[in-house]
Amino acid sequence: MRRNIVCMMVMSGLVIGVGAGQAAARGKWKSKSRISGDAAVLDTLLEDQDSLNMITAGHTKQIGQMKERITELEDRLKKAEADVAAARKKADAAKSGADAVSKDMVEVKDRFTDRGETLPKFIPHFEFRVRPEYTTNRRDLDSTGADEDMFYLQRVRLGATLEPQQGIRGTIVIQDSRTWGEIPGPGVPRDHLGLYEGYILLTDLWTPGFEVQAGRFAMGFGLERQIGRDDWGNRGRAFDGVRVAYHKPRVIQIDAFATVIQDARTQAGPNEDFYGLHLATDALDFMDFQIYGFYLNNDTAGASAKIGTVGARIEARPVKGLVMEGEAAVQFGKVDNVVANGVKSIDHLATAYAFSASYAVPVTTSPTIGLVFHSASGDANPGDDRSTAYRVLFPTRHDFYGSMDLFQWQGVWEIGPLFSLAPVKEVLFKAVYHAMFLSTNGGVLTDAFGGKTTFPADSGKFLGHELDLLVHWDAMKWLALETGYSLFKPGDVTAAATTVSMDKGSTALGSDLAHWFYFQAKASF
Helix, strand or coil, rough: HHHHHHHHHHHHHHHHHHHHHHHCCCCCCCHHHHHHHHHHHHHHHHHHHHHHHHHHHHHHHHHHHHHHHHHHHHHHHHHHHHHHHHHHHHHHHHHHHHHHHHHHHHHHHHCCCCCCCCCCEEEEEEEEEEEEEHHHHHHHHCCCCCCCCEEEEEEEEEEEEEEEECCCEEEEEEEEEEEEECCCCCCCCCCEEEHHHHHEEEECCCCCEEEEEEECCCCCCCCCCCCCCCCCCCCCEEEEEEEEEEECCCCCCEEEEEEEEECCCCCCCCCCEEEEEEEEEEECCCCCEEEEEEEEEEECCCCCCCEEEEEEEEEEEECCCCCEEEEEEEEEEEEEEEEEEEEEEEEEEEEEEEEEEEEEECCCCEEEEEEEEEEEECCEEECEEEEEECCEEEEECCCCCCCCCCCCCCEEEEEEEEEEEECCCEEEEEEEEEEEECCCCCCEEECCCCCCEEECCCCCEEEEEEEEEEEEEHHHHHEEEEEEEEEEEECCHHHCCEEEEEECEEECCCCEEEEEEEEEEEEEE
């Protein structure tokens, strides 16, 4: 190609030269024009040579770039080959692991069969919990009294669930509950070794979701304000009886039960039975709804109570992070009342309400702010012919009305803010403030300050402030650690009250601060 270009240039020069020679023959500048034509041809040839040199240099650069890309592709290919080799090695290891798991599964299956017969499925249960507690002035709000105490609560549960075939389960849980160094004596309940749960559960009878449970079993509905396991207590709570249920997820859950609270096997009692029906639905993503009806029949002479309780609870989640919850209940029936000339059966009518709202900020630490409110009717005149104090059923009461458990859902109303934070996934910090008030002008509160406490009329309604602090840490999958501190500052009406307890008799309450501290460790699987 280059030779063709040169030939063309030479021929062009010859043509130009001939033209120039003819022009020179006609003029006196003939010699000078011929020289100028040759120079032009030479210049053109030099320019063409420069262009060819530039083209050659460009090709050389492209060739270099192609070599670099080839080298880069070779490096990538080597890396890909190394990755494939590593993946093949991992796949071989995974296959070996799968073969080992398959072998283990065969061995496990062999353990649960005997001469071709399948042995019952076995699920163990274990819990060990220890909780030291320190309290001062908690029983009498008087720093001059000797009520400072440091004690250690311990609970051990050991049990198992056997499932001989699908749909049939049997569970037994043995519990030992005690206080370190306890010396049982007359009138002191023995909390020690006993049966916590022991029942048969039949599931998916006749239709999926239908079940029957009989024996001794724990129950809890909703937030457990009415019926709960009371797990904070060292003994917990379980019921003797029968429960029939139908549970269809995302549609409805129905539970009906009949239980025996106590039976002295004598006509005079004490005989106490408890029945109930609880319906719940979570069909809506943003709301849960529950309604219930309970009936307590206590035939104890002089303390008879035939009380019905109906109520409803709703939990709404209108937006992400916001939870609003409310519960209301009404009680009615007949109860025995001790009057000056004996025992009189009187009408019972009482109410209780609860509301809470909280918002969790959608960030990693989940800071949560909220407000809690509880109210339950009391009885300013317990000696008259009407009973208006709400009768507490069988709840999990801890933490609802203050962690110190000075009050319950009866005769008080309380309100306060809460705050919680999870600095890491396994740790929760929580702070709650309670302002406590009597719901009536004076009256009697059961289990307040360790006994039955009488508050005089016209002495005010403010019971006091309580501040609760808690830190919970799920240290391991099977180990949970928790610590808490509570402070109670009594109000004016509290300082004028008198409490009667089994161990201290009648005691006038003071006006000093009460403190409570605990640490709990719980291992379970």
